Amino acid sequence: MRILKTVMPAKAPELSCQRRLASSPMFRPILDASLRWHDKWFCLFLLFSFNLFAAQISFMDEVNRRSHNLMQQIYTNDFVVELKNGTLPQVKFGYFKNQDKIYTYRYSKILAELSNKSPNINIKNFLMKGAYDSSQEWQGPLPSNLAQCPDCSAYSNFEQTSVEDSFKKGLAAIAPCYIVYWDVAQRLAQGVSKTNPYYAWIERYANPHYKGEVEHLEQLLNEIALASSYEEREDMIQFYLRSVRYEYLFWMSAYNMATWETTKNVQ
Secondary structure, rough: OOOOOOOOOOOOOOOOHHHHHHHOOOOOOHHHHHHHHOOOHHHHHHHHHHHHHHHHOOOOHHHHHHHHHHHHHHOOHEEEEEHHOOOOOHHHHHHHHHHHHHHHHHHHHHHHHHHHOOOHHHHHHHHHHHHHHHHOOOOOOOOOOOOOOOHHHHHHHHHHHHHHHOOHHHHHHHHHHHHHHHHHHHHOOOOOOOOOOHHHHHHHHHHHHHHHHHHHHHHHHHHHHOOHHHHHHHHHHHHHHHHHHHHHHHHHHHHHOOOOOHHHOOO
């Protein structure tokens, strides 16, 4: 019996395919094997299978999984803990409110700009409503003697450049402001005493109306990510996670009452 020898092509699979699979620890060993075999079609099959598998995991499930440890740091941050206990110094809460007002002042403009890139009227209306609501946090121009702290400024700048980059990245970057606040407020509201001096603030973000907006945004993210390519979805995930980190730094800055003066010597 004659044994047929399979002549393997000498050219390796396309780099784009390799890069996409190499980013997944799950498929990296198999990819290495496929590259040794020079099996382009097997590589493409794995890529298709991975995309199909990834599509079964919603965007929000994935970002919640990847941000789990960071969210635990937010929940146990001194500012959040003392806010729930009612022991947070008023001066620190006052600092937080001022920084939050500056942030929402810029945030409203960022949401308005993002709305202009919306793919449909429903998303545009949602973002415009968010822009209007955020603008109500501060009426008129900002006082000249009130400066945005370093981390808060970096956060706003990141959101701004994300929106300028693309609609999908921009939507992912602005989302944690809604979602993390809601998540933290829910935890603060559990068992909080009505005698807590910050009770009104906690209840404001824990009310059902705010919940509806958060859930709507989460649904939008899931739907848009599902209809996106692997690279676009991964970009959205990374931009979302970076904003979660800025949310953490926002709480830290508030507790430490950070200023540009306190960071000027940091290299």
